Amino acid sequence: MEAVSYTAQWTAAARALETERGDLAIFEDRFAPALAAPRGFELLEKNRGSGLIPFIAIRTRYLDDSIREILAENDIRQIVFVAAGMDTRPFRLEWPGDATVYEVDFPALLAEKRRRLTELGAQPKVTRNEVAVDLRGDWLPELKGAGFAPGRPTLWIVEGLMFFLTPEQATNLLGVLGSASAPGSWLGVDFVSRALLRSPFSREFRRNLEEDGTPWLFGTDEPEEYLASVGWKARDVKEPGEPTTAHEDWPFEVQPRDRKGPSRSWLVRAEFVGG
Ligand SMILES: C[S@@+](CC[C@H](N)C(=O)[O-])C[C@H]1O[C@@H](n2cnc3c(N)ncnc32)[C@H](O)[C@@H]1O
Numbered sequence: 001m002e003a004v005s006y007t008a009q010w011t012a013a014a015r016a017l018e019t020e021r022g023d024l025a026i027f028e029d030r031f032a033p034a035l036a037a038p039r040g041f042e043l044l045e046k047n048r049g050s051g052l053i054p055f056i057a058i059r060t061r062y063l064d065d066s067i068r069e070i071l072a073e074n075d076i077r078q079i080v081f082v083a084a085g086m087d088t089r090p091f092r093l094e095w096p097g098d099a100t101v102y103e104v105d106f107p108a109l110l111a112e113k114r115r116r117l118t119e120l121g122a123q124p125k126v127t128r129n130e131v132a133v134d135l136r137g138d139w140l141p142e143l144k145g146a147g148f149a150p151g152r153p154t155l156w157i158v159e160g161l162m163f164f165l166t167p168e169q170a171t172n173l174l175g176v177l178g179s180a181s182a183p184g185s186w187l188g189v190d191f192v193s194r195a196l197l198r199s200p201f202s203r204e205f206r207r208n209l210e211e212d213g214t215p216w217l218f219g220t221d222e223p224e225e226y227l228a229s230v231g232w233k234a235r236d237v238k239e240p241g242e243p244t245t246a247h248e249d250w251p252f253e254v255q256p257r258d259r260k261g262p263s264r265s266w267l268v269r270a271e272f273v274g275g
Helices: 003-020 032-036 040-046 052-073 107-120 140-145 167-179 200-211 223-229
Strands: 078-082 100-105 127-132 154-158 186-192 232-238 265-272
Touching: 003 032, 003 040, 003 052, 003 107, 032 040, 032 107, 052 154, 052 186, 052 265, 100 107, 107 127, 127 140, 154 167, 186 223, 223 232, 223 265
Parallel strands: 078 100, 078 154, 100 127, 154 186
Antiparallel strands: 186 265, 232 265
């Protein structure tokens, strides 16, 4: 697998730990332990203290809720997980009967995920199609080949990917999503702030990422403006630790929005407006 694909085991390991909290857990992912091996728990241990475990739990729940609410409020029946990794939402969430989910990621990652889920006897709760591609190339033809219809509104979920892209790749990716988005399409995405790419607070974490060949390259301090520049209107922007993303283990104070420069992460729902 590509180096960056091991980060999918890492997020699966965080989801496994959250699931272990039982009644306190903010979601349940019973497939996560099997998908996290072999490197997920090792990567979590290496980066313990960076707030990443509660962050991944909060992000997972935020996007679970976003998917439920956006599908309930809009006539959207195709959902694309861009860089799906070891995410198991097609297997653990409830979906409209006529929905189709596309999981896009590198071929090796998707093959390994399929092998493990088959071993577990996991059954998807929705029509699920894999799209094995490199997102840095021209991947829309493969998505369309798998049945995706650009004329219909789409919910795109881009979780845990944007910071691994260069600024140019990030903007290009959101442009590609826009080019395949009919009116009424939505996006769920997370970003880090620029400070997280350079602050002393995250130095050791960044060094670890670089050592593993998966540096963080892209961040934004103004997610609303950034998204607007690529055709998306932010409808909800949250930071972990805000009341609606509450998690008893969130270790940091939420900084006032008008304070420039702190390390932040953004959880965002946006609507396609084009332009
Ligand atoms: C941190 S994981 C996130 C996975 C999943 N969305 C989650 O939140 O658990 C990053 C994912 O991005 C995928 N990825 C990164 N760059 C990619 C690329 N150029 N093409 C396809 N997949 C890519 C990796 O394979 C990996 O599965």
